[in-house]
Amino acid sequence: MTTTTTPPGTGLGTSGSRLGAPGFGRLVRAEWTKLRSVPRWGLIMLAAVGLTILVSLLSASGSSFQANLVAPPPTGPEGGQVTDTFRFVHQPLSGDGTITARVRGLAAIEGPNHPWAKAGIMVKDGTTPGARYAAMLFTPGHGVRWQTNFVVDEAGSIASGEPWLRLTRTGDTVTGYESTDGTDWREAGSVELTGLPATAEVGIFVASPPSDRVERQFNGTSVTSRPTWSTARFDNVGVRPASGQQPATWTDEAIGMVEQAKPNAPGAGRVAPVAPDAPAGLDGPGVPPAALLSGVPDATGASTVTGTGDVAPRAVDEDLTRMSLSGALIGLMPIVALGALFITAEYRRGMIRTTFAASPRRGRVVLAKAVVVAGVTFAVGLVTCVTAFLVTQPSQRDSGFVPPLFPDRSLTDWPVARAVLGTALVLALVAVFSLALGAILRRSAGAITVVVLLMVLPQMVAGALPLTAARWMMRLLPSAGFSIQQTNPRYEHVSTVCLPETGCMPDSPWLGVAVLAGYVVVAVAAACWLVRRRDA
């Protein structure tokens, strides 16, 4: 039996490279040897690690939160923290049945309408804040919506006018319908509320979220949030139990409110509902007169209800994970230096000619360098980010970010893991970006300045630009990659204030990384093309 063996060192290697040109694997190994054998680059990496952790720690211990001033929010059926404050005119419904109402108008008592003010009908598992529910509602800014359990929000087909709304309960399933005329009904959504008790509360409700006023001055930003009150008129309000029983009597209740006596009000002894975070003095602007405080439907089913608050996921401004990783913004500067030096040092010392002589396919040299520098920065960045996340936790707790307002987070939660992995990825991408610019400019000073300018400066400049301009800048420049550090979920149906100068990125996590990756791909392509075209 004969076997043919290929003598070592002749002809095609396993990587299928051309004769005389080393395979890509060997190129990568050569670049890795170069990287690890320069002690100074190890020091640069150490500087990046140290800076990231140090700045993250500073940022964690330099922030504070007075947890005792805010009552712990209720938790929704889906687990997250929710706001559940609204005016609910309700009655118990035993077993299956239907509630119908027409919204004749919804307007703020004072000032412009809040786009997400809500007037509609609801089936709720009792009146405890945070209990599961299904609702059909009308909003001034977004038309008819089908919302359940705080997080689900779907648009209906009616955008304005005086819509008819209906909810039907069949077993655990609640289905929402909308209609323009009360005869022709269209299904808007359906949900199974598992464990809904036999007797649920059904009724009409009004909520009016606080309005945020942003004052951005050149030297600082202030956001003031004040409660709004909206009044809705309903008619044709009717509850029809499937059993054919007579509907029960109505109860008018402010859900999730701190009941507080309103001093000096006409009709003394009346109680005005106050949102938990409303200021103590209740005679301020926007508070409804006592006459509007009863909303029980009359014999014809007409009713006027005034409410404040919101039924939605709670918007959290502080992103503790982002805070834990904020040091990466400074720690990336040494990494920028490393990426640029990895090729400019070769140009400086003439080593690049040896490199290109050994591997005439120059584009592949750049790619091999990119692979090595990306791999190393990702690995180092990952260790750094995990460390930064872990060591900042105690300082954050000392600074007042404690449960239940800020639940404990762990590296196994996906948003946290995404932020940690993503930050390491951003660092690796920045290193490659810097390497590519180093190959294009062949000067470390130029490459470093450009990358730092594009990555760090937007954060500084943002506060000095008008909000729209600042948001576009954060979207379009490579620094958009830092949106991967955001872990707070965002909901379309909750208006939040997102200010770029406080680190809030307008885009979703992965979209931001995609923008950065786009810059990297273009820069690497340009670098490959230029090194082939130019003399070394």
Add this chain to the structure above:
Amino acid sequence: MTARAEWTKLRTLPSTAWLLLALVVATVVFSALSVSAVDIARCPSPTECFEDTTRVSLWGVRVAQLAVVVLAVLAVTNEYASGLIGTTLAANPRRGTVLAAKAGVVTALVLAAAVPGVLGSLLVGRMILPGNGFSAANGYPPPSLLDEPTLRAVIGTVLYLGLVALLAVGVGTALRDTAGAIVAVLVLLYTAPVLVQLIGDPKWQHRLEKAAPMTSGLAVQATTALERQPIGPWAGLGVLAIWAGAALLAGALLFRYRDA
């Protein structure tokens, strides 16, 4: 004579002229950007804007100082990269004099370019601000060199750029490496302003702004509400001077006792 040699070396580098031009242009352009961004329409009422118009007009140096850092670092590290430093020290073995001459020439050049940049920014501010409602009628007289606080801000900003140059020369001499020195100076300068925006506690913000070179040094630009600044105008510039002095001292000691 040493100064003259240093002047010749710096003058004949093409990058020097470009960087000085970049300093002037970036100062004016970024200042113009910031004055266009402030608008009286976004304030509660015209008289309640509380904008420091002089400070806004001189905002561009925050970005333009990058050019100063690169210029000053390159003036030192380029010689190490090309090996010219050996020749320089053979021609003049008194290293203290060499470093002093280098620092002097770089700073003089930066100051010379800073003057038109800063004055140009002020001029642009005077042209744009009234259009955004910051007129004398609303209580915002155009920034003028005849006002003592504005004059202080202008002179202070020019000196600020000079001190940044000295800081960069010091760090460049100590590290001898272009990339390392540029990054080190940028980290020193930009960490504080970025960090201040990320941390929430005003007490910590003030501590940081007081101690960090850029935020304290730029306190000299304030012309109104001085009591709310983290540090007084000249005292802030003094903090930056201490940073620059410490960097120069470290550079000088290393330069003196280390082989080139």
